[in-house]
Amino acid sequence: MLQIDKKKCFIALGEFLSQFSLDKSTKNAAVKNNDLFYDEFLKLIELSQSHNGWFTHEQVYFAIQSWAEALTEANLNEWLSNYDFSNIKPKTVGLILAGNIPLVGFHDFLSVVISGHKVQVKTSSNDQKLLPFLANYLISINPEIKNYITFTDDKLEHFDAVIATxxxxxxxxxxxxxxxxPSIIRKNRNSVAVLTGNETAEDLENLGEDIFRYFGLGCRNVSKLFVPKGYNFDAFFQAIYKQKEVIYYEKYANNYDYNKAVFLMSNFKLLDNEFLTIKEDTSYSSPISSLFYEYYEDIELLKNRLEADADQIQCIVCKDYFENSIPFGETQKPKLWDYADNVNTIDFLLQLS
Incomplete structure (x- = not known):
């Protein structure tokens, strides 16, 4: 099967996904195989929270829309034009996927299939439905792609390389x-934001998206702030107030109550706005419903610190103070060429041949 044919399958998938949104899903008669898949996908979205309590409709629709925007012909061409796939000799690549956010393993799945290799997927028990459904849609567009896709509930077998998260x-x-x-093994990572006190209200509102999207469960979610000595958090709290409805979700609220109680019993000093606690802490990984912060005095020294800790950090959010930093509000909108842990998946796959 030629790569151009696989690309057409993923473009068709992007067009299919573009029909679904939280505000209003609209069936497009021009989308291929809608009669077979449209209603079934709506049902799957409705049932997603019963499969994983964190997969609310809002979060699932956000993930779907993100992939709809990514899977365009222009994006796929821009991404793949940097590589030479002419010498690919198909190998079987095992994927062990995480399940912390909806479709978190889709990029690895896409990378393996589009590069010309075969994929053997072991999904997480927390996200077993969405990716197999999308794979079936791809197969409906071109049945030949089925030869490149296998899902297993058991341990991986007869594979040549692995990507495990x-x-x-x-x-x-x-x-x-x-x-x-040959393997890519992904570990825990967290994302941080560096503030100077000169951020606009819009910047801080967008930072709220980086913190609260997917309830903070993703490695691209900001879990820690670096702020200058004497930083006043009032503007920050005011800006993120639009995220307040997160506390009405029971699983999040339970985490908020529990973690706040643990902190208070340990006599930690907290800042609190009734849906997020902020605690001074040197760790990068904060519990759900909590955000850590740390003061800095010299931004150059902070750069050195974050470079030294690069293996613990997924994203750095700021206003262009750091190389390869991400703008406020953009952490959960990666491009196809933004690789997890800064490990180029396509380069890894090309080296297998």
Whole structure:
């Protein structure tokens, strides 16, 4: 199967996904195979929260729209034009996917298939429905692509390489188990924001999106702030107030109550706006409903610190103070060429041949 044919499948998938939004899903008669898939996908979206309590309609629709915007002919061409796939000899690549946010493993799936390799997918128990559905849509567009896609509920077998995502603990297991295979092993990472006090209200409102999207469960969610000595959090709290409805979601509220109680019993000093606690802490990883912060005095020293800790950080959000930083509000809108952990997945796949 030629890459151009696979590309056409993913473009068709993008057109299919573009029909679905939280405000109003609208069936487009021009989209291929809608009669088979449109209503079923709506039902799957409605049931997503029963499969994973964190997968609310809002979060699932956001993920779907993000992929609809990414899977265009222009984006795919811009991404793939940087690579030479002419010497690919198809290998089987095992994927062990996370399930913290909807379709979190789709980029790895896309990368393997579009590069010309075969994919053997083990989904997370927390996200078992969405990706297989989208794979079936791809197969309906061109049945030949089925030869490149396998899902398994059991352990991976007969594979040539692996891409596995998990916690720091599971990564040690992955590294041992897959030591004889080419691999990308992803561990825990967190994202940070660097503030100077000169941010606009819009910047800080957008930062709220980076913090609260997917309830903060993603590695691209900001979990820590670096702020200058004497920073006044009033403008920050005012700007993120538009996110207040997050507290009405029971799972989030339970985490807020629990983590706040733990902090208070430990006599930690907190800032609190009744839906987010902020705690001074040197760690990068904060619990759900909490945000850590740390003061800095010299931004150049902070740059050195973050460079030294690069293996713990997924994204740095700021106003162009750091190389490869991300603008406020954009952490959960990665481009196709934005690779997790800054490890170029396509380069890895090209080296397998």
């Amino acid at each position: 998990g916690s720091n603990n599971t990564s040690r297991y992955f590294e041992y188990y897959f030591k004889d295979k």
